[in-house]
Amino acid sequence: MEKQVILNSKHFELTINRLCYQLIETHNDFSNTVLIGLQPRGVNVLERIKTRLETILGKEVVCGKLDITFFRDDFRRRETPLIPSTTNIDFVIENKKVVLMDDVLFTGRTIRSGLDALLAYGRPEKVELLSLIDRRFKRDLPIQADYVGKMVDTLISERVSVEWKEIEGEDKVILFTPDTNG
């Protein structure tokens, strides 16, 4: 397996910063906007963006975590059962602007489940999608992100992994390519 760092910690921080300012451009003071991270790894993106946004804006931004396990379309098609994480949305999203967040956008199926799961909390005015990494050209569904940290062109056999300072010790994004022996 060949490893290639496609986003190092310096660029990682710059990217988060840029995403925050892009969000502020659209949502101003976030008075009618909520941020929702998709469990499990989208929550890391959410935490980082939330901290940075609150520093820039000097006010609290409403955030929630959404688990999409029960809404996935691959239940009983996998070898191991899907074990849920916690959902923590203690506000109503009726008529709110929602920004969904995930770490890697690939087939779009997670986001599809996320949109379904979201409906249980009301009818949002608008839903946008923020993804730290966009593996473009590999979509199974017609879903695109509104805010993208970095676009990467990948093969299906490759794997993209986002690592976090809080968990793995360093902020970086790695592309894993399987060895090709002829």
Place this chain on the structure above:
Amino acid sequence: MDSLSVDHLTGIKHLTENDIELIFKTADSFKEVINRSIKKVPSLRDITIANLFFENSTRTRLSFELAEKRLSADVVNFSAASSSVKKGETLIDTVNNILSMKVDMVVMRHPNPGAAKFLSERVNARVINAGDGTHEHPTQALLDAYSIREKLGSVAGKKVVIVGDILHSRVALSNIYCLQKLGAEVMVCGPTTLIPKYIHELGVQVEHNLTNALEWCDVANMLRIQLERQDIKYFPSLREYSMQYGLTKEILDQLPKKIVVMHPGPINRGVEITSDVADSDQAIILDQVENGVAVRMAVIYLLASKIKRQ
């Protein structure tokens, strides 16, 4: 520990501690789901479940049906009173007939101990035991332990006394297995005639004095006297039973600490428990019912995930 070690839920006896923890962890998520304004998730869209009740039930049956519907499964109901069982059909024939209509899972309550295990070995469907005679009632024990965990933080190290008709109670046996697997200490309390002779071999303490038992415990699970299963008299009168083993507010208030009072229902108010105890803030009887739906959703979800698509 991401998958249950069993393919059917016939009894707590066959579960591991990890299985129980996995069910509880999954139930936490479902409890969140059933408190949303839209209480339904689409996980089991392509699963059909038959509820076969060869014995009366209100709570368990409703609870299972709600759990199944909130997982979006298709549900068919069957009760023995209005069925061909009365015309002489065997259990396996009845179930195989239902399964030919493409049913994936069977929830069964039956008056004969071992009926669920018997069925699980002979039919091609997942089987959940919803009570088999005086043997086991696994989902009740799971929801009882889940309610203790919710109220007291954990089950391990807690002292639980089960009071009443232990001899005829499937709830008692399942509770003993479940609580012991989770590390709780269990005591049974009741008149000598209603305590099985060899129960101490399960590692439980036996006490015949209610006050002593209550002073020892953190949680008291009060069982109903199952008059429908008693073909002979086990005690002189209900009134005498009630005076000796009925839980009243006076007894509760005299205890050195506040204990948690549970009851699997249906309650016979004034017999095993008085109204003011059943309605007091120490009783978690209605929490048990709410948790029942979440725990059953978890069990059905985890077993259904083992049904492979064709």
